[in-house]
Amino acid sequence: MSYNFLIVDDSSIIRKVIQKTLGLAGIDVGSIYEAANGREGLDVLEKEWVDLVFLDINMPVMNGLEFMEHLRNNPQTIQTPVVVVSTEGSRERRATLAEKDIKAYLRKPVTPEEISKTIQQILGGTV
Amino acid sequence: MSVQEALERATKIALEDWAMMISEQVIPEQSGEEFHPIQEQDVLMHAKMPYASHDGKHGEINICCGKGFADTLARNLLGMDFSDEVSLADALDSLCEMTNVLGGHFATEEFGVDTVIELRSPEAKIIEDQTVFEAAQKNGYVMMLGDDEPALFFIQQS
Numbered sequence: 001m002s003y004n005f006l007i008v009d010d011s012s013i014i015r016k017v018i019q020k021t022l023g024l025a026g027i028d029v030g031s032i033y034e035a036a037n038g039r040e041g042l043d044v045l046e047k048e049w050v051d052l053v054f055l056d057i058n059m060p061v062m063n064g065l066e067f068m069e070h071l072r073n074n075p076q077t078i079q080t081p082v083v084v085v086s087t088e089g090s091r092e093r094r095a096t097l098a099e100k101d102i103k104a105y106l107r108k109p110v111t112p113e114e115i116s117k118t119i120q121q122i123l124g125g126t127v
Numbered sequence: 128m129s130v131q132e133a134l135e136r137a138t139k140i141a142l143e144d145w146a147m148m149i150s151e152q153v154i155p156e157q158s159g160e161e162f163h164p165i166q167e168q169d170v171l172m173h174a175k176m177p178y179a180s181h182d183g184k185h186g187e188i189n190i191c192c193g194k195g196f197a198d199t200l201a202r203n204l205l206g207m208d209f210s211d212e213v214s215l216a217d218a219l220d221s222l223c224e225m226t227n228v229l230g231g232h233f234a235t236e237e238f239g240v241d242t243v244i245e246l247r248s249p250e251a252k253i254i255e256d257q258t259v260f261e262a263a264q265k266n267g268y269v270m271m272l273g274d275d276e277p278a279l280f281f282i283q284q285s
Binding site for chain 1: 140141144145201204205206216217220221223224227228230231232234235240241242243244245246247248
């Protein structure tokens, strides 16, 4: 079974790094969609089925917190798993993210092993 | 912890843990020639990112380096070979992301985990003037070699 991923990050480098990591992790990858901000991410989710979203927080146009608000208010995406990959270190910001039902928080720098382990935990060890 | 110590710790994390570079701090031998290893680079790049807290702390994270440092950074992040050509866009984007990582860790080291620091979007560009070195001199800086390529890191607090 292959999985579709959406990477929402304004850095094209980070999108490429996560893509590369998914390839190296031995995960059966179907499609990988990219978005440079939350608005673009929501546009992708309107058209495509995604099994897991990688999300940055600080982005122009629509940031990660606003994206989560929209995601959780839409019945079609209310249960879509989200992994936040960010440099944010504050306790308050992490608590805010936890309230929005994110599945995991990975603080940069993040290793391919961490990403791989996180995906396996969320997708039920079937990857 | 002083700003200088916080900057040094955050720089080490950004270079070694994130960029997978072997790092070494450069201690200038002579005053007035501190920045020569970077100034003599053919192409100079400057990345900066403003930050602000809800209780009025604000400033700017800065990185200045030659294209060699930015290319090496991009190659490390993307798993490219040493001989692979790095596009200017990838070099500048890598530098922006390093500024973001540096800023996040500097904020934690300097202000702690109980302060929310808003990090704005980083920007990077090629520069031709030398004013960035005056700002580094005025504010205090850390100069490092990352995989033998020099780079300058400093914070402008306002």
